[in-house]
Amino acid sequence: MFEALGERLQTIFRTLRGHGHLTESEIREGVREIRTALLEADVDLSVVKEFTEVVRQKAMSEEILKSLTPGHQVVKVVRDEMIAILGQGDEASLKRASQTPSVYLMVGLQGSGKTTTSAKLARLLKGLGRSPLLVPADVRRPAAVEQLGVLGGEIGVPVAPARPGEDAGAVCRAALKEARQVGRDPLVVDTAGRLHIDEDLMSELAELKTALEPVEILYVADAMTGQDTVRAASAFHARLTLTGVILSKTDGDARGGAALSIRKVLGVPIKFIGVGEHTENLEAFHPDRMASRILGMGDVLTLIEKAEAAASVEESEALARRLKKSELTLEDLADQLDTMKRLGSLRQILDMLPGAASLKDMPLDEKGIGRTRAIISSMTREERLRPEIIDGSRRARIARGSGTAVSDVNVLLKQFKQMRKMMKSMTRGGPGMRSGLFGAARSFRR
Ligand SMILES: Nc1nc2c(ncn2[C@@H]2O[C@H](COP(=O)(O)OP(=O)(O)O)[C@@H](O)[C@H]2O)c(=O)[nH]1
Ligand SMILES: [Mg+2]
Structure with missing residues (x-):
């Protein structure tokens, strides 16, 4: 969903977060890039103008310029403003007429x-x-x-x-x-x-x-x-x-x-x-x-709700726990592939995961899932939990065992690494982000 825009914004955010501190001109440049990204996504001009003006003003505040994590703060400002233009506080419910039928x-x-x-x-x-x-x-x-x-x-x-x-x-x-x-x-x-x-x-x-x-x-x-x-x-x-x-x-x-x-x-x-x-x-x-x-941050809440509807309570609680701790292992990935089959289209599910953009080349057809599953099955438990120990000779063994090519194993490991890194940066992404996404997940889980 809205992948191109999400990817562009993420690139802009990465640059912003990369600075130890931000100067006014760096913020101005970031906002200008956000503006271009929104216009190219065909957002209404007046909406873009107001949005970028508010973001610029808030991002230029003393508080943010002097903070220890200015990049993160700016990302939070963007997210907050985006929620505002999408209708903060709106209810997804339908009214009922005083006289039936509505x-x-x-x-x-x-x-x-x-x-x-x-x-x-x-x-x-x-x-x-x-x-x-x-x-x-x-x-x-x-x-x-x-x-x-x-x-x-x-x-x-x-x-x-x-x-x-x-x-x-x-x-x-x-x-x-x-x-x-x-x-x-x-x-x-x-x-x-x-x-x-x-x-x-x-x-x-x-x-x-x-x-x-x-x-x-x-x-x-x-x-x-x-x-x-x-x-x-x-x-x-x-x-x-x-x-x-x-x-x-x-x-x-x-x-x-x-x-x-x-x-x-x-x-x-x-x-x-x-x-x-x-x-x-x-x-x-x-x-x-x-x-x-x-913003390419994934929709962990909807994912958890879907998992709850499709998987057993224990399974989905385990998923929620893992997402919260962001300690995904290859073993979890294998479990999830099985659960995901019951959840609906895999692409739809992956779109909701933080870092989905890094997975967009993952083979999502049944055959691709089967191959991924086979590769993970050919690993030892230790390898699944600590993929960093998988060296060249282990890769060759895994490829042989799963009837795949070493390059397939490499691709999977690389994607998994990206996904894990992404999830880590999400949970450690500064105070605002944490309470926004994972705090919400926590309160959702009660
Ligand atoms: N992918 C996708 N297709 C949809 C969605 N909603 C509707 N469609 C498709 O859009 C086409 C037009 O839908 P239809 O309900 O006949 O539109 P109507 O002319 O407004 O009644 C159909 O092929 C639907 O299957 C959606 O959320 N996702
Ligand atoms: Mg119709």
């Missing part, structure tokens, strides 16, 4: 992910014990009605009927009546989109708003489209008064511009993020976790 209206451009996200949201709400009804209000395209029907079937959520020729308003009114009668709540309404803003669509959505009195109007923003989606969102907001944003497709190689601009430009909170095509790939949005991911 109606959640999903809007956005064509292809942004409305239909998929409607199903994801319904699945999530069902998991929370609610009994949603999906409503296909994109009636002009029979394929869209069908798509929602298929997704509803997949997740076991009923989909309101839409008869051919019926208009969106009629479908919604009938669905609302039905929901009241049989007690379904909430209604998740999938609407039509266009490639561009057009008046027809806007008046159709405005009519739906009047008829349904939705308690949430959620704009589905495609993270891949950068500022275009932010501009479109502004037009939707002007007409409909959005209450929240769902950022879809954050799993792709989006540059990060939409994510970093939309909250600030609209003044509307981001509530969820889509992290894949499947109906389970929706996560609550947390500004602090997103900031850590964008």
